[in-house]
Each structure stands twice: as structure tokens, then as C-alpha cells.
Amino acid sequence: xxxxxxxxxxxxxxxxxxxxxxxxxxxxxxxxxxxxxxxxxxxxxxxxxxxxxxxxxxxxxxxxxxxxxxxxxxxxxxxxxxxxxxxxxxxxxxxxxxxxxxxxxxxxxxxxxxxxxxxxxxxxxxxxxxxxxxxxxxxxxxxxxxxxxxxxxxxxxxxxxxxxxxxxxxxxxxxxxxxxxxxxxxxxxxxxxxxxxxxxxxxxxxxxxxxxxxxxxxxxxxxxxxxxxxxxxxxxxxxxxxxxxxxxxxxxxxxxxxxxxxxxxxxxxxxxxxxxxxxxxxxxxxxxxxxxxxxxxxxxxxxxxxxxxxxxxxxxxxxxxxxxxxxxxxxxxxxxxxxxxxxxxxxxxxxxxxxxxxxxxxxxxxxxxxxxxxxxxxxxxxxxxxxxxxxxxxxxxxxxxxxxxxxxxxxxxxxxxxxxxxxxxxxxxxxxxxxxxxxxxxxxxxxxxxxxxxxxxxxxxxxxxxxxxxxxxxxxxxxxxxxxxxxxxxxxxxxxxxxxxxxxxxxxxxxxxxxxxxxxxxxxxxxxxxxxxxxxxxxxxxxxxxxxxxxxxxxxxxxxxxxxxxxxxxxxxxxxxxxxxxxxxxxxxxxxxxxxxxxxxxxxxxxxxxxxxxxxxxxxxxxxxxxxxxxxxxxxxxxxxxxxxxxxxxxxxxxxxxxxxxxxxxxxxxxxxxxxxxxxxxxxxxxxxxxxxxxxxxxxxxxxxxxxxxxxxxxxxxxxxxxxxxxxxxxxxxxxxxxxxxxxxxxxxxxxxxxxxxxxxxxxxxxxxxxxxxxxxxxxxxxxxxxxxxxxxx
Numbered sequence: 001x002x003x004x005x006x007x008x009x010x011x012x013x014x015x016x017x018x019x020x021x022x023x024x025x026x027x028x029x030x031x032x033x034x035x036x037x038x039x040x041x042x043x044x045x046x047x048x049x050x051x052x053x054x055x056x057x058x059x060x061x062x063x064x065x066x067x068x069x070x071x072x073x074x075x076x077x078x079x080x081x082x083x084x085x086x087x088x089x090x091x092x093x094x095x096x097x098x099x100x101x102x103x104x105x106x107x108x109x110x111x112x113x114x115x116x117x118x119x120x121x122x123x124x125x126x127x128x129x130x131x132x133x134x135x136x137x138x139x140x141x142x143x144x145x146x147x148x149x150x151x152x153x154x155x156x157x158x159x160x161x162x163x164x165x166x167x168x169x170x171x172x173x174x175x176x177x178x179x180x181x182x183x184x185x186x187x188x189x190x191x192x193x194x195x196x197x198x199x200x201x202x203x204x205x206x207x208x209x210x211x212x213x214x215x216x217x218x219x220x221x222x223x224x225x226x227x228x229x230x231x232x233x234x235x236x237x238x239x240x241x242x243x244x245x246x247x248x249x250x251x252x253x254x255x256x257x258x259x260x261x262x263x264x265x266x267x268x269x270x271x272x273x274x275x276x277x278x279x280x281x282x283x284x285x286x287x288x289x290x291x292x293x294x295x296x297x298x299x300x301x302x303x304x305x306x307x308x309x310x311x312x313x314x315x316x317x318x319x320x321x322x323x324x325x326x327x328x329x330x331x332x333x334x335x336x337x338x339x340x341x342x343x344x345x346x347x348x349x350x351x352x353x354x355x356x357x358x359x360x361x362x363x364x365x366x367x368x369x370x371x372x373x374x375x376x377x378x379x380x381x382x383x384x385x386x387x388x389x390x391x392x393x394x395x396x397x398x399x400x401x402x403x404x405x406x407x408x409x410x411x412x413x414x415x416x417x418x419x420x421x422x423x424x425x426x427x428x429x430x431x432x433x434x435x436x437x438x439x440x441x442x443x444x445x446x447x448x449x450x451x452x453x454x455x456x457x458x459x460x461x462x463x464x465x466x467x468x469x470x471x472x473x474x475x476x477x478x479x480x481x482x483x484x485x486x487x488x489x490x491x492x493x494x495x496x497x498x499x500x501x502x503x504x505x506x507x508x509x510x511x512x513x514x515x516x517x518x519x520x521x522x523x524x525x526x527x528x529x530x531x532x533x534x535x536x537x538x539x540x541x542x543x544x545x546x547x548x549x550x551x552x553x554x555x556x557x558x559x560x561x562x563x564x565x566x567x568x569x570x571x572x573x574x575x576x577x578x579x580x581x582x583x584x585x586x587x588x589x590x591x592x593x594x595x596x597x598x599x600x601x602x603x604x605x606x607x608x609x610x611x612x613x614x615x616x617x618x619x620x621x622x623x624x625x626x627x628x629x630x631x632x633x634x635x636x637x638x639x640x641x642x643x644x645x646x647x648x649x650x651x652x653x654x655x656x657x658x659x660x661x662x663x664x665x666x667x668x669x670x671x672x673x674x675x676x677x678x679x680x681x682x683x684x685x686x687x688x689x690x691x692x693x694x695x696x697x698x699x700x701x702x703x704x705x706x707x708x709x710x711x712x713x714x715x716x717x718x719x720x721x722x723x724x725x726x727x728x729x730x731x732x733x734x735x736x737x738x739x740x741x742x743x744x745x746x747x748x749x750x751x752x753x754x755x756x757x758x759x760x761x762x763x764x765x766x767x768x769x770x771x772x773x774x775x776x777x778x779x780x781x782x783x784x785x786x787x788x789x790x791x792x793x794x
Contacts, residue, residue, distance in 0.1 A: 034306060038302065041302055042302065049298075063283065067206060067207045067209070068259035069245075069246065071204075071207065074204055075205075075211070075274065086174040093118050101180065104180040108137055111129055115128070122189060126192075128187075129188075132156070145166055150266075154175050162263075162267065162269060163213075163263050163266060169192055173189065173266045175187070215273075231260075235260055238261060241262065246259045255280045257278050258276070319346045319349075336357050372384035376444075379442055379443055380441060380442065381444060382505070384441065385451050386505060387501075390500070390501040400458075401453065402462040402494045403495070403508045409487045411447060427447075430477070433472070434450060439452040449509070451505055451508060462492060488521075489515050491512035491525065510530055539584070540596045547605050551576060552575075552576050553576075553577070553773065555771040556570040556573070558768055559627070559763070562755060569626070569653075569762070571771075574590065576589055594631050604640075607647050611626070626655065635658065641673045648681075651682075654683065656683070657708065658684065658685070678703060685706035685707070685708055688710045699737060708742045714746060714755075715747065717754060718751045732759075742763070743755050744765060748767060
């Protein structure tokens, strides 16, 4: 069993709103049932004990109360008899003529002799004669006795009795008048009510109670503090004349029953409280054996219940534990079967569990089959091939395993010709042919491609096998009464040490693309040609950090005006000097930026830098056209165009260079955005003309200002007449369309001379100047009068 405390505090710990929730958790149902049975038994036993205690206490109080009432009545009767005895003895003495004569004449010796004789005979503790004037014969003035006041209170003709206090002790006193014949005084006879007398009274009671006397004045009541406030209150009420029933009080630390009765004082003096006390423990003593017997019975009954509960709980918990173990086995994918004899609920539960386990096993088998099977061809899928290759990689050493992928050429056209149903049959038939040629684990990877494992001695034997397979695939495939001829392209990849199955299959698929790119029937994966896509992909995340930092910069390549013989413009080119890999090729990161969409941010940055540098050149006296390359992907991006229009509004001598393929994806949107750029005063240059799908319609639809001839035609025009003819015809055509012409790739003086003779407007290339940072451009341009470079005059 575990105990946990959940403290939920709505205020600090000392606040009244704090709550503590205690939760008991059992790890075993057997323990839970056993503890539950024991708790119920203990609860019942405690309830019985509490009820028994309540009944016993009630009975004890009732019986003790009745006994106290009876004892109080007995005490009152005994004191009444004692008082009568004293009165009779006193009256006999005061009736004696000699005694009365002795009192009248003041014969003290005779009086004292008579008093001593009466004291012995009546067994009293005090005997005195109180004269009417307050004088005393036969005894000294006792402490606490006021003779004159007492003489005034006594009836001179009637005997009386009551409690009198002398020297702090209580006395039962009888006063008899002495008449001779006139009243001469009173004869007082006092019996001391000490512990001996009270003990004699206690012994007359039927129960072992305790009797005490408490005086009725406030000073004496204050002295019974040990009895408690309630006892003082009871005494006060009794002395006031109220008859009080027995009360429950704690006396000397023990629960007790207390009865208080009033004893009258002598001649109207202060009364005395008679307190009868009986501890309830004595009343309950006869029941202790019964209580002990119940405790013993409860103990052994609890033990028996625990043992029986544990036995019953074990019978219930055993099949539950078996069910738990079976469920765990089922969860972990192992076979689970539960056997419980009987016909009760647990047996039916075991039967239901077994049926459920069987259903789950069947469903798992079906799901596993579906997960590793291509449902259209009943061949394995890529997951099945990956699993098989993984197992082979574990079982066979490197390089004894290769993976091949065969793709059906022009599958979409074949499917369009024979229909989807027959196309699926074709793929399945190709797979069956591969299986018949001992290919292992043939699986469908896509609509038109199949992959399989090739355990082999070395890569050369695998290459020979794939060559044979691709040749065999040229044989016709009979389908539903017709014959289909196909060709295939295959890729082959060898497993290397530590390589995963997914990586080997991916390489084989890439090899198919590499074979298709060169028109070969098959190809072996070429890692050098493929490069490192993971490393290049990481560049894209670093590109966003490089934008605006020192890693990404602009360089400028001058453009020479062949008619004026001076530099009149520059082309802004982006360069990236990576902090780890050093300078990166623009073809690498610009192409990747276009594919990932980062070209937007990079072009925004390039425009801002180019415009700022153009302003610096103008301040130094170098007014020239600034050309910036614009990716064709951005021409259909309305959001970028809006930002570009905002940047270029009011700017002069800005030229945006676009390639002739820029409008292929979305021609109408691209043409519209080009027109919007031209309206702001921006010049448009068609870059790399001749290297793509050159079209006269393209020149007709785009209202450009400049045509840049690709360097592929310019580089060899001084050596090849055909290239020179193409360049010349392009210059003439562009001038006819009112376009300026810029020739890229000018690297020799002969090329520059030919372009000048052809009437080309601008020249750009290493012979003019290489791309350079802005600071170097200032040095190249000189003092602001932009002249032709020194190397051109040589």
C-alpha cells in the first residue's frame, strides 16, 4: 500500500482555507479486499463497543443516581434518629429538679457533674449550659461560637436542633431550654460530624459512596475549588432550598455521580451541604469482564476475518493477476491465453478475453499484411523492402549486398493508352517477371518503379545482373488479350558499412534519375555527382543569418559603352563568403535560394544595397546605370513586386535583368508585373539571351530596353564564324526592335573589336574588368571622369 498526500492550498499553510487530501493506493486487489474486510469488521466492532459503552454508562448513571437518592434518604433518617436520641437525653436532664435548681442558683460544680455524666451516657462530644445573658457553664467559649447571638436566636421554651460549627468542625447540636420555672438558659449537646461519624454513615449505604460536609457561607464555598465550579454551584443551589437530582461531575479527575442535600443550621444559622460522591468507574467495574470478553472475541474474530478475507481475496485476486499478466503479454505482442475453471463472472471474463486476444491477433496479422503489401499488385511495398534490406544488412557482410530500382519509362503515357486497370496489371506482371528471374524481395516503390535486393559477390556481378534484367524487360508483356512493349531504366546502389536500408534504397532511386539524365539503361549511384544535399540544405538556414551580415556582399562588374569608350553602368552580383566553407559559388546558393523561397529576402537586401551604393557613386561623380538581377520566380510574386515598386519609386538609372525563361510559369502575371515596373521608370534587360528557349514572340510581348547576349556565343566569336554571325544577327535584330545590346563574356581585344564593328552598344567581361567590391570600383573609375581602362588602349 502506498500513501500519498495531495496538498491543495488556497492560501498559506496557516490560513483556514488550507486543505490536505490523503489518498491510499493499493497495488494488490488481494490487499485491498483484505483491508476492506478488516476495516468493516473494525468499524462494526468499534460501533458495538461505543454503543455498549453508552448503554453501560447510562445504566450506571441511572443505578448510581437511584442509590445516591436512597443513601441520601437513609442519611437524613439516621440523623433524624440521632437528633431524637439527643433531644430525649437532653430533655430528661433539663427536667431534673436538682439540675434546674443548680442552674438557677449558679451551682457550677453540680451543673458540670451533670453535663459530664450526660456526655458519657449520650456519647456526645460537647455539653454546655448557655445562660440567657450569653454566659456559658460547663465549657470554655469555643471558637466560632457567638453565645449572645445564639442565646437571642434560641426559643426559650422549645427544644431545637441543627448543625453548628465550632473550631472549623461540624457538630450535630440539640438545644433544650432550662426552665426553673422561668427560662434560665439552654442545655447544648453536640455530636461531632468528623470522618469517623461520616464513615459510619457511609457504611450504612448499599454502595461505596463518599460523604462530605460543606459549610454554607461564601468563604467556605470558595474553599471547595478542588471539587470544581459545578460542585460549588450545586451546593449553593441546595443551600438555597432547591432539591437537586444526582449530577454527573468530574471529581478528583474521575467521572462521578454527585448528590447534594441541605442540612439545616442550628437556630437559623447557616446551613451545611451534604455531598455524596460515587465514582462511575466503580459502577462500571462489574462490566469490565464483559468488556474484556468482547475485546478478546473481537481480536480473535478480527484475526479469523482477516484470514478468511485473505483467503477469499486470494481466490478473487489469483484470476485477476492471471488476467493482468495475460493483458501485459498481449500488449507486448506475445501470445496470451487465460485459463480459469468455473462458470462464474471471472470464468466468463477469461473466455471473453481469449476471444478478444484471438481477434486482436487476426487483426494484427491483417494490418501487418496491409502495412507491408501494395494492395494493387500484391507485391511488397517500400516498408517491406526496407525491412528485408535491414535484415540482409545484419546477416551479410559488406559489400555483398546491392539494391536495384527499375522504373518503367513513359509510364504515364502507357497508362493513358491502356487504362489504369491494365497499367496496374502491367506493374504486377513486371514484378512477377523479376521474381521469376530470382530477384529477392521485389517491392513496389511508386506508380512506375519497383525495387529489390541483390545479394551478390561484388558490385561488378550486380552490374552484370542488372544489365541482364533491363534487357529482359524489353520482352513483350501479354495483358488481357493484348501485348504491351516497355523499356525500363534501372539504378543500382551498393550497401556500405553502417548504412541504413532507407539510405541504400534512396541511393538506388537517385541512380535511376542519374541514368535517365544521360539516357542510359542503368546507372550505379554516383555520390560525387549527387553531392551533399544535407550540407547544402543547412546552407539555407544559414543564408537568412548571412543576409545583412559581413558574409553576404555585393560586387560590381563594369559595363563599357563601346560608343563613348567609357564605363556607364555596373552589374550588381551577390557573393557569399561562408564563415566555415569560404567563398561559395553563386550558382549553388542562388539556385537553392530560388527553390526554398529565400530568394525574396536576398533580392530585397540586394536592391537596398545596390541603391545605397549607387547613391555613393553619384556623390563621388560617377553617375551610371545600376543593373540588378531579378529571379523569374519573383515576377509572379505580387507581394515582392509591391515592395520593389515602393523601393524603386523615384529612382533613376535602375535596370532589372531577367532571363528569357522568366515568364514560363505564369506568363500573364509576369507580363503584368513587368509592365508595372516599367511604369515606375525602371529599365528591363533580357539576360542570357540565346541560352534558353529563345523566341521572337518573347521579344514581342515583353517591352524590354536591353538585350544581353549570352557569353556562350561571345567567348568564341573571334574563332568561329558561326558564333560571330549569330551575334551580328542578334545585334541587328535588337536594334531593329529599339533595344540596346550588351555582350557578356568579353575576354579578348579581338572580341571587343568585332563587337565594336558590329555596332554592339555595351560590353561586359574580364577583358573590361572583373567583378569588384565598391571600394575597388571607386579606384577603377578614378576621379569621376569615367574613361576607358588602360588595358583597352594597349
